[in-house]
Amino acid sequence: MATATRQESIRLTQYAHGGGCACKIPPGELEEVVAGLAAAPTATPTPTAGVGAGAGDLLVGLDSGDDAAVVRLPGGPVAQAVVATADFFTPVVDDPYDWGRIAAANALSDVYAMGGSPVVAVNLLAWPREVLPFELAREVLRGGLEVAVEAGCPVAGGHSVDDPEPKYGMAVTGVADPARLLRNDAGRPGTPLSLTKPLGLGVLNNRHKATGEVFPAAVATMVALNRDAARAAVAAGAVCATDVTGFGLLGHLYKLARASGVTAVVDASAVPFLDGAREAVRDGYVSGGTRRNLAWVDPHTDFGGADEPTRLLLADAQTSGGLLVAGEVPGAPVIGELVPAGEHRLVVR
Template identity: 80%
Template structure:
C-alpha cells in the first residue's frame, strides 16, 4: 500500500458520529408502524422502541435477528476501518442477545478518486472480524459514491425467550458498561491531526460477543449498545422504553486514556453536541459540568454494551430507579 490518501478526509463525519441526529430521526419514523406480520412468524422486536435489531420468531425456541450498519471512515487505515465497521455491525446482534450467522458487505466507494486496493483492505478487515465472530460473509452490494462508506447487513439467531431488549429495565437494577467512553473525541482528534490511538482502535474492533454471552448467563434481560447517540442518548432511550429513571454515577464511568485531554483541546464532534442538545431536556445533570456532559454524550463508534445488570469485569456506573421527573439523572 503506497497511496498516501487519508480516508477520514473524504468523510463529512467519522464513524457513528455521522448518524442522523436522534431527534430528527425520531421525527422521520414517527407514525411508521411495523409491516403486517407473516402468519408463520411473529415480530418480537421492531420499530417501537428503537432497539438495536429486528427480531422475528420463526418457531418455538428460534428467532431470526436482522440488522444493518454502515458509516464513513472513522480511521485512516483501511484495514482497521473495515474491522471496526464489521465489529460495529455485529454488535447489534450481540446487543439483542443473538449470535450472528451470515453477513453481506455494504460498500460505497468513490471509484474515480480512491484506488480499489484501499477498498480491498477495508473488505479484508471486515472479513477477518466476521471470521473471528464465526459469521459467514456471503458477498454484498456496492455503489459508486462520492463519499466512502462501509458496513454490513447481518442476520443472526436468538432464543426468543432469552433476548436482551431496551424496554425491559426494572427499578433496583444496577447499570454496567462494558467498554470505556471517549472514542468520539479520540476519533475526532485523529481526523483532525492524523494522530493514531491504537488503544481506541483495539476497543472499537473488539467484539461484544463475550459480554453478550455473559449477560445472558447472568439472566440479564435489558441491554443496548452504546454507539452514535452516546451513553446519555442510549441510556435515555432505555429508560424511556422501560418506564424507569436511570441514575448515573459520573465518577464511576470509565474513559479511554487521552479522552479528557482531547476534549480539553476542543476535539468535540458535531454529533456529540447534537446528542447533548437532544438529551438535555430529559436529564437532571446535577453538579455535572460541561466537560462531563459532553463526554457522557460523546458519539461512540463500536462502543460497549450498556447492561441493566452486572457481569464480571464490567464497572457498575449507576442504577435504574422508579420513574422520576427526569428519565436520566447524573450524580
C-alpha cells in the same frame, strides 16, 4: 513501491464529512422521520415449513428504537428467533484495514446487543471509484472479513455502489432464543447498570481526523467484539441491554429508560474513559454529533453538578462502543442503576 507509498499517504477520514457513528442522523430528527412507520402486527403463521409458509411474529421492531429487528420463526421443535440489522458509516480512521475491522465489529454488535449470535453477513460498500484506489477498498473488505471470521460469521457477498463518499458496513442476520432476548424496553427499577467498554472514542477519533494522531487503545476498543459481554449478560439472567454507539451513553440510556418506563441514574465518577479523552475535550475535538446528542437529552436530564466536559463525554458519539446492560456483567464496571420513574429520565451524580 510507488503504489504502496501513494496508498499510505491517503487519509481516508479526509474524504468524509463525518466519521464513524458520529455521522448518524441526529436522534431527534431520526425519530421524527420514522414516526408512524412501525410495521403492522403479523398474522399468526401456520406451522408449515417451506417457501410461502408465512412470516413469523415480529418481537422487536421500530417501537422502542432497539438495536435490531427480531422475528420469531414459525413452527419447529425449538423456539428460535431471527435477528436482523444493518450498519455502515464513513471512515472513522485513516487505515483502511482498521476501518473495515471497526465497521464489522460495529455491525455485529447490534446482534449481540439483542442477546443473539450472528450467522451470516453481507458487505455494504460505497466507493468513489474515480478518486480512491480499489486496493484500499480491498483492505477495508479484508478487515471486515477478518472480524467476521473471528465472530464465526460467514460473509456471503454484498452490495456496492459508486459514491462520492466512502462508506462501509454490513447487514447481519443472527439467531436468538426468543425467551432470552436482551431488549431496551425490559429495564426494571433496582437493577444496576454495567458498561462493558470505556467512553471517549468519539473525541479521540475526531482528534485523529483533525491531526492524524493515532490512538491504538481506541482502535483496539472499537475492533473488540461484544460477543463475550453479551454471552455473560445472558448467562447472568439479564433481559435488558443496548449498545453504545452514535447517540452516546446518555442518548442510548435515555432511549432505554424511556422505553422501560424508568429513570436511569449514572454515577459519573464510575464511568470509565479512555486515556486522552478528557484532554481531547479540553482541546476542542468534540464532534457536532456529540453536541447534538447532548442537546437532545438535556431537557430530560438532571445533570446535578456535572461540568461541561463530563456532560460532553457522557454524550460522546461512540463508534463500536460497548454494551450497556441492566444487570451485573463479570469484569464490567457498574456505572449506575435503574430506579422508579421520576421527574427526569436521566440523573447524573
